[in-house]
Amino acid sequence: MVTMKDVARAAGVSQAAVSYAYSRPEKLSAGQRRAIMATAARLGYAGPNAVGVSLRSGRSGAIGVMLMDTLEYAFTDPSTRCLLEGIVRTRRFDDLGLTLLPLPHDGGDQAALRGLVDGVIVHSLPDDHPALLTLRARDIPMVVVDAPHLPGVPLVGIADREAGRWQVEHLLDLGHRRLGIIAERLVPDGRHGMVDAERRARCAERVVRERITGYQEACEAADLDFERIPLVEVGGFDLTAGVAAAHSLLAGHDVTAVVATSDTMARAVLDAAAERGLRVPGDLSVIGFDDAPEAAPRGLTTIRQPMVYKGQLAAELLFTQLRGDPKPDDVYLPTDLVRRSTTGPASLRSG
Amino acid sequence: MVTMKDVARAAGVSQAAVSYAYSRPEKLSAGQRRAIMATAARLGYAGPNAVGVSLRSGRSGAIGVMLMDTLEYAFTDPSTRCLLEGIVRTRRFDDLGLTLLPLPHDGGDQAALRGLVDGVIVHSLPDDHPALLTLRARDIPMVVVDAPHLPGVPLVGIADREAGRWQVEHLLDLGHRRLGIIAERLVPDGRHGMVDAERRARCAERVVRERITGYQEACEAADLDFERIPLVEVGGFDLTAGVAAAHSLLAGHDVTAVVATSDTMARAVLDAAAERGLRVPGDLSVIGFDDAPEAAPRGLTTIRQPMVYKGQLAAELLFTQLRGDPKPDDVYLPTDLVRRSTTGPASLRSG
DNA sequence: CTGAAAGCGCTTACAG
């Protein structure tokens, strides 16, 4: 590989002069600089090696997005895609790299934290994920989207508890009293299936915890015994696992409406319901969360949240910190209930 | 930041010993190693700094995907998304980074090439893009998906010319004689609008050039004068630009069928047709290319190509080279005509 | 089994 030293030798100048030609042209005479650049072009030198610059300057020129689960999930899941779209919408990535930092296993993979990025956007990690400790230990600027909420780290999120209350209230308003709940993951230990109060109390995912608390508040306000409402944990985020969980929820419990913590899980319930011959919303009402792009075509009733804008805002708050401006405040964005055709009045049998 | 030197000092060993503790444990006694790791943990040392490792070892631990246009496009365009999904499907990214290298402007942005990646997957660049020269000058292992076809660089593609022929033959079989063509971009100079033979001859995008040649071959075999068939160039890849181009095609020419070089452009034609009150396929037949996920729900007749598998294969061929195995051969994957509901028989008026 | 030394490519005070 041709380096600055090669260019310097060929041009008959010091290596420092070549460096100046690129990064501080005002320190050289115009002729000197022109001669150096011509030599560089002749040798096929494409400019200062990024690794050398990075080691010397302490800046990598890239920011990271830390995501639970795999890269494949990142490119497949609609919400994550919207978030990424929002992040790159800030248009700062002409001279900045964007590095995806998936965390497929428990712990592991902290290689990505070893100086590769100047700042990190964290999306939906469990409260005590070890990667967060590393980030804080290294004092890497960060912004969290959704979870977890860490002291001193700006958060971009929504009022999850209130939105959860809205989901249940919508179903109660329609006359439903026999509800079921499907949630993606409460504790990242790979377990799945029906959840009891003890596991609910150990929920390590802030977003899910808040929404479930909202469900509980809405039930209690309506004199429904929350402890008797079946709650199934999927254990993952993908549709296949969701369908399996939805089946176990629908098979074991006589419910007329299901609350899902995401549109993907709502879709899993719709698929399982179809396989069981249940009509929606005649036999079963389903409400999702996110209003992902797939929600409207399916007529899914859901809570709309601005995923793209969340990403954009998170990126802007990170750039603010990288510029050295004071740490920004948390931002909570608005949500809406979007009524479509997967929820309807409780039928007579749902006394 | 805490470095190896700090850990070494605290543990009372040489800095080299700390390095060995991480990368060559067999060179240390078990006790020595344990003591070092305990000290590292106590100091909050997260392991060797990636930049230092990279500078010393000459490997960055990441591969790049070089894409025309912006990152936002990469996360939005269905075909690109499928390609990325295929790349990460190889499951090698637990200890390997994936860096996206968008090339939004002409030239520019070669920063990404300066030692940041060990290998590159190039997707659909014009024949003579300067970034390709840099990659070759630096002798960075690469694989090209679709275009351009460079001597000595493995290509993963399809038989574009033949597939183009199939598109036109399908319309001819249905009785159409007044065809129109919409293509994304022939020359990356920002121009758009109707294309003449001179511009066609300068087409710098291998895939489009091949498909257009296929269109020409099919027309000539059917005694249609290809020079009289209107061809509109969109100048970009996004839907909005496509709809504008489709309007100018439909407004200025009396066609009964449109051939599009991608499903996105086909969708643009469908949108423009709807805005003009044309029924599909009654008044206008439209055939796309790709069979992207959005094609089936819209009933789009199209050419199916295995985008996800293209990505997977490209990644595997790149890993082959990074391992030092001999350079693999080009691979051409199969395509299919998928008949759906946007193409139908030419009506009577299309004499 | 352990340590001292060289050097990867670069930037930036510092001296001339």
Add this chain to the structure above:
DNA sequence: CTGAAAGCGCTTACAG
């Protein structure tokens, strides 16, 4: 306006 020198964090022959 220009150059010699130090050092960013690390790995790996080499010597003990």
